[in-house]
Amino acid sequence: MTSVSEEPAWRQRAVERSTHAAKLRAEQRVQRFLDSAQELIAEKGTTDFTVQEVVDRSKQSLRSFYQHFDGKHELLLALFEDALFKSAAEIREVIAAESDPLKRLRTAVEVLYRNSHPHSGAQQPLFSDFALQLLVRHPAEVAAANQPLLTVFTELIEQAAEAGAVPRGRPRRRAALVTQTVMFAAFVAQVGAAEGPATPITAEEVWRFCLGGLSAAPPEADEQA
Secondary structure (H helix, E strand, O other), X not given: OOOOOOOOHHHHHHHHHHHHHHHHHHHHHHHHHHHHHHHHHHHHOOOOOOHHHHHXXXXXXHHHHHHHOOOHHHHHHHHXXXXXXXXXXXXXXXXXXXXXXXXXXHHHHHHHHHXXXXXXXXXXXXXXXXXXXXXXXXXXXXXXXXHHHHHHHHHHHHHHXXXXXXXXXXXXXXXXXXXXXXXXXXHHHHHHHHHOOOOOOOHHHHHHHHHHHXXXXXXXXXXXO
């Protein structure tokens, strides 16, 4: 027996349209808060700003802010997640035209290093100040934020292994080691630059270091972790 909808199609369409419009407005409000926070970080060179400053800059209400965020921590977490998501998307875009698996992996390392060590300073506090605090106090949130990057590097390491460019084994675990190495090297380079003149760590050095680690067969080469 054919089931009959409990309400007419026009009503369903009207509700869906209304829901879509409300979702779009909410996304726009959230983006204004994120953009305002990013502007404050760029101007101050630190994540030391108040929620009220973000609200004032966005020209929205404090009530609206707390409808979308629990507080400043969640706002910074959103910025951090967004930065890593965009970095993963950029990596996919940049390597799209490259066919060689090892070159694709090298390019990914270089892009991640550059993005984690921005010379403009626009995102630097997110990776130097906030990310370290987040790692110590909320490691599960860091793991969740890193998923887009981890997925990209796992795929690239698997492809390099299939091509015989690096040994097989534990691609996801090795991807985690590579991404952590690259991002920490960028952080150390930032600290060194702040302390005075020094020979900077280059993306080439970071890549060679990572390649050396990937080229060594893992202890359990047949384990796909």
